[in-house]
Amino acid sequence: MTDAPKYRSYSQFEEFLHNFYSLSQTARIHSDNHTLVLEGIEKFSESINSCMDSDSLTFKISNDQLYVGDEKLPYNRTTKNLFDNIIRYFDARVLEGVRLLEAVKQVSAKEILAFMRLLDMSGQQPEPLAWLKDGLATENILWVELIKKTERPQDEESYKSKAERRERARKDYTYTKASVEEVAQKIKEGKGEVGVRKTVRVVQDMVTNLIEDDEVYSAISTLRVFDDYTYTHSVNVAMLSMCIGRRINLSRRNLVNLGMCALFHDLGKIEIPNEVLHKKNKLDDRELQMIQEHSLNSSRLLLKLKASPDSKARILVPMFEHHLKYDLSGYPHADWKKPLTLFGKIISIADKYDTLTSSRAYRKSLLSPDRALGYMFDRAGKDYDPVLIKVFINIMGVYPVGTLLRLDNGELALVVSSPSRDFAKRPLVCILEKDDDGSYIKKEIINLDERDSETDSYIREITETYHPSDLGIQPVQHIFSG
Amino acid sequence: MQKADTKKQQEISAATSLSDKELQGARQVINIFVLAWKNYGLYPEDHVNTKRSLENLVTAFNSFFTDHEDLRLIVEKDRLLCGPEIIYEVSPEAPSEDIITLLYRDGIKWIEFQEGLPLEEIAAFYKIAYKYRLFAEETEGDIVTALMDEELEYIDFKAVDIFWQDLMIMDFSQLPPPAPPPEEVADQEEKDQSRETEEPEGDGIVARSIADPSIGVAQLELSNLDYVTLQQMVQEEENWVITEDLVEALMIIIKSQTEQEKFEAVLGFISEEVVETIELEKFDLLALLFQSLHKLFSPKSPTVQDWQRSRIDRFFQEQSKPEVFQLICDKLLQLEIIEMDKLKALGQALIYLSPELIHFLLPVILQSRSHELQKMVSAVIVHLSRRDIGPLEKIAKKHGTEMGGKLLAILNRLQGDRVNRILFKMCDHPSDTVRGKAIKELVDRDPKYAQRLFSLIDDPSKEIRTSILAAIAKHKSGGLENLLLNYLKENSAQKDPAHILACYEALGRCGSDNSIPFLSKILLSRGWNSFMGSGKLIFREGAAIALALLDTPEAKDVLQKASKSRFKVIRKAFDGTKRLTVSGDNTND
Structure with a gap:
């Protein structure tokens, strides 16, 4: 369950990729003894040493995403160009990736340069990969393994690994929800201090898995169970919050804190009768007060958890704040003049997004995920932190996973993957077809980025978006199947 | 050689072939490992025996790493394996807190000690294992959660699910379709307004898609400034310690508690925070916490109920525990290298505590050489004694001799008959200087006291005779x-x-x-x-x-x-x- 990887900042990997790509370009232009080339080799070697902590270092492209080791590197403004360039560079060489073996640490600058030149020149060959392999053999370069690009979007290994990650996410979802329910139940029963080790453990595992692949967690957070809203909502908010936390490089420990905080953010709702929580009609003053006190009560109930004072102190304020807006309006209506904490701001975004895209007894229509994001974006700076909202949109893409699309050919499509590039304006979707019994079945997966080879225009366009619940579709059923 | 008989171990066996030398080395290390654990349980953490056995263990690991690679041990019930070989078995007579038993209990499947393992990490590992050695149903964590939290660089491990083995994993294909929005909801508009603060955007709202062409990609991209802002936010969060926010939130929470049980729960947590703030030397927050509580439940506040007020009074009494006092005094003495702001803040906090604190504070004055510290502590004692002179009376009675001048300096700043009685007693102090000052102070307070002290005119000490005559x-x-x-x-x-x-x-x-x-x-x-x-x-x-x-x-x-x-x-x-x-x-x- 737990592999306890060492946490490493993205920047280290980014630097490695930057040094790799720079050297490839410098070596193309300059001679062997040029200062820039020599400096480039030195920097590349240094970054190999700092990134390689096992017997090899792999960097590869999978599903349009760059991975170093098992970690997916996020697209952002500063890395976008670099990543795009590397993807193109590898594409041109029919390479999915490169594995550097430990021996690379001992090789001379000359050997590194020889490899870089071969790699670069292979791009001009009719059979790049075969040519490169021959070249490496001739030069006796044994410290590099080439990972061939496969015809399918995902090769067997990455497919398996994706399936494994989905399976782990499914387990995490199940365990997390069960642990929150258990804690809430014990508190309801008034059992004194309630232990949280199960929850801590599952959140720690989730962090481990999320560091490897956060997309699967944003995807699984599309799960909606109307009758089980409180708990699924808590898990969804926790997962989305941790995705944001991961993206902004929170430490592992703080990701756990954030996850715990988000998981229990609505704990106070256990004191509200169900008939009030699910009331379709107007709430009376007393009922409204109960609703509005829940964030405050969550903070109070948190104190019943058996955790260190430090941990509790760490997550109390964000729980208290999660219905306070960026401009400090909202509730609890208290004399609160402090700017919201980072956790508070993150949780309020994740909470609102999940709420906006969830069916509630008192709401007649739902916002599709892209409209929910639009709604929140328009309130950035007033209701939400403007920078964090952008981070959130960067994670989700403009068509978040789970968005239902109507395509210009009349097909119905569900977003199954939302690559970070260009805000996923053209995501990966699966076509859904109505079955005889009225349910929808999953058909092929297509990339909306695909262009007509003759006209160079996109093959399919999006004409409309829906919330999947509008058509009774449970996105995870399709995203996590097959 | 003993071999593990499980299928899993056979697989491992096939994959891993260990030399006799390596196994022998592993056995030696593990014997020292187990012995060090026993010592850890027998002696305090800082005891020489504990330290020595941990040092021996690190030496044993280093010796192992000289000839071999990292040491990965498979944890099974009552035994440890290195590759396919059993290298340690828990004796049937071993206590339940045997280290191998504990690791197995908390779900550790394997543990790996890596080359370069420093003493600090092995000590941290033992500390964690020791903390969670006793099984408890309702606990904040276990060995696994704590190891994860500690992020040890040279100790790796893998744990298995031990809590959820019987839980059915959610089958997404069996999920019910999500409920579509209800067809009919009465008085929709009115209802949404009623939830204004919770879901203002409930129904009938018009929201543009984030993909709308009116929103340019540039608006969504994070700028360099955004990155700097994010970095700052993260940095602040990473360096977070207890802040004013927490105190203020706690005040809002406790103020809203109208039921005694709930009020009690919040107060219980605040008590824990008191100790935490002292340990972290966050005296400004401690002062804020006490001041805020005091102000919030002040007798002048009309909304405060009697039970709340008396509970808060009791809270301050409860903070007056010897262990808290001792902690404060230890911190005070550490503040000898004066940090004026901290000192001032601590002074502002201490005045809310029980006057019993005086018993701990007076020795601080004697021990400290810092004038500023003495001044602050004296001011606190004066403040506390104004609330209750009892502790000072007791001290004067028992330790008047050694306290002498310091006590007198404090008494001089206090008024009242009970203080004067102490001053009269101080006139019998062994030190003539103290007696002289006490005489002067008493007569300054009330010239009539000179008549009561007149008999001192024949005191054997010339200094006292001079003092009384000067007073007269x-x-x-x-x-x-x-x-x-x-x-x-x-x-x-x-x-x-x-x-x-x-x-x-x-x-x-x-x-x-x-x-x-x-x-x-x-x-x-x-x-x-x-x-x-x-x-x-x-x-x-x-x-x-x-x-x-x-x-x-x-x-x-x-x-x-x-x-x-x-x-x-x-x-x-x-x-x-x-x-x-x-x-x-x-x-x-």
Whole structure:
């Protein structure tokens, strides 16, 4: 369950990729003894040493995403160009990736340069990969393994690994929800201090898995169970919050804190009768007060958890704040003049997004995920932190996973993957077809980025978006199947 | 060699072949590992035996790493395996806190000690295992969660699900379709308004898609400034310690609790935070916490219920535990290298605690050499003693001797009969300096006290005699005048002439014309006693000085007569008064 990887900042990997790509370009232009080339080799070697902590270092492209080791590197403004360039560079060489073996640490600058030149020149060959392999053999370069690009979007290994990650996410979802329910139940029963080790453990595992692949967690957070809203909502908010936390490089420990905080953010709702929580009609003053006190009560109930004072102190304020807006309006209506904490701001975004895209007894229509994001974006700076909202949109893409699309050919499509590039304006979707019994079945997966080879225009366009619940579709059923 | 018999181990066996040397090395390390654990349980963490056994263990690991790679151990019930070989078995007589049993209990499947393992990490590992050695149903964590949290660099491990083995993993294909929005919801508009603060965007809202062409990609991209902002936010969060926000949130939470049980829960947490803030030396927050609570539940606050107020009073009493006090005092002494802001903040916090704290604070004054610290602690003691002088009374009774001057400095800043009683006791202090100061303070408080202390005029210590006379001389007092007159009448012949002279001087300062007959007689008499030797000259001189200090017309008449006397001895006594004029000392001050 737990592999306890060492946490490493993205920047280290980014630097490695930057040094790799720079050297490839410098070596193309300059001679062997040029200062820039020599400096480039030195920097590349240094970054190999700092990134390689096992017997090899792999960097590869999978599903349009760059991975170093098992970690997916996020697209952002500063890395976008670099990543795009590397993807193109590898594409041109029919390479999915490169594995550097430990021996690379001992090789001379000359050997590194020889490899870089071969790699670069292979791009001009009719059979790049075969040519490169021959070249490496001739030069006796044994410290590099080439990972061939496969015809399918995902090769067997990455497919398996994706399936494994989905399976782990499914387990995490199940365990997390069960642990929150258990804690809430014990508190309801008034059992004194309630232990949280199960929850801590599952959140720690989730962090481990999320560091490897956060997309699967944003995807699984599309799960909606109307009758089980409180708990699924808590898990969804926790997962989305941790995705944001991961993206902004929170430490592992703080990701756990954030996850715990988000998981229990609505704990106070256990004191509200169900008939009030699910009331379709107007709430009376007393009922409204109960609703509005829940964030405050969550903070109070948190104190019943058996955790260190430090941990509790760490997550109390964000729980208290999660219905306070960026401009400090909202509730609890208290004399609160402090700017919201980072956790508070993150949780309020994740909470609102999940709420906006969830069916509630008192709401007649739902916002599709892209409209929910639009709604929140328009309130950035007033209701939400403007920078964090952008981070959130960067994670989700403009068509978040789970968005239902109507395509210009009349097909119905569900977003199954939302690559970070260009805000996923053209995501990966699966076509859904109505079955005889009225349910929808999953058909092929297509990339909306695909262009007509003759006209160079996109093959399919999006004409409309829906919330999947509008058509009774449970996105995870399709995203996590097959 | 023993081999594991499980299928899993057979697989491992196939993959891993270990040399005898490696197994022998692993066994040696594990024996030391287990022994170190036993020592860890027997001795305190900082005990020399604990330290030594951990050092031995690190040496054993280093020796192992010289010839072999990282040491990965598979944890099974009651045994450890290295590759396919069993290298350690828990004895049936071993206690349940055996280290291998604990690792297995918490779900550790394998644990790996890596080359470079430092002493700090192995100590941290043992500390964690020791903390969670006892099984508890409701606990904050276990060995696995704590190891994950600690992120040890040279100790890796894998844990398995031990909590959820019977739980059915959610089958997404079996999920019910999500509920579509309800068809009919009465008074939709009105209802949404009622949830205004929760879901203002419930129904009928128009929201543009984030993909809308009116929103440019540039608006969504994170700018360089955004990255800097994010970095700052993250940095602040990573460096987070208890903040004012927490205190303020706690105040809002506790203020809203109208049920005793809930109120109690919040207060319980605040108590924990008190200790935490002291440990972290966040004295500004401690002060804020106490001040806020005090203010929030002040008797002046009309919304506060009686039970809340009395509970808060009790809260402050409860903080007055010896362990809390000791912690405070330890911190205080560490503040010798003065951090003025911290010191000031701590002072502001301590005044809310029980006066029992004084028992701990007074020794701090004695131990500390810092003037600023002494000043702050004294101020706190004064503040606390104003609420209850009891602790100070007890200290004065038990430790008045060693406390001496420090105690007196504090008493001087306090008022009341009970304080005065302590001051009277201080007049019996072994130190003459302390006694002298106590006398002065008492008489300053009330001149009448000089009469109670009059007997000290015959104290063996010259310093005390001087002190009491100085005290007597401070104020005009008929009572003291009579006492002094009687004293001089009865004792002049037996006492030290210099002392008697001082008594006359004191009489001159505290007396009145009532003394003139006596003084006139001593100064001007020519009877048989005028031939009693040189000692008598000093009495005449004393009387002359007393008259000069009285400085009344009647006194001046007598002195006039003395100046014109036919007797040299009388004139000479009068001449003694001239030095008063020369020095200008003719006032009571």
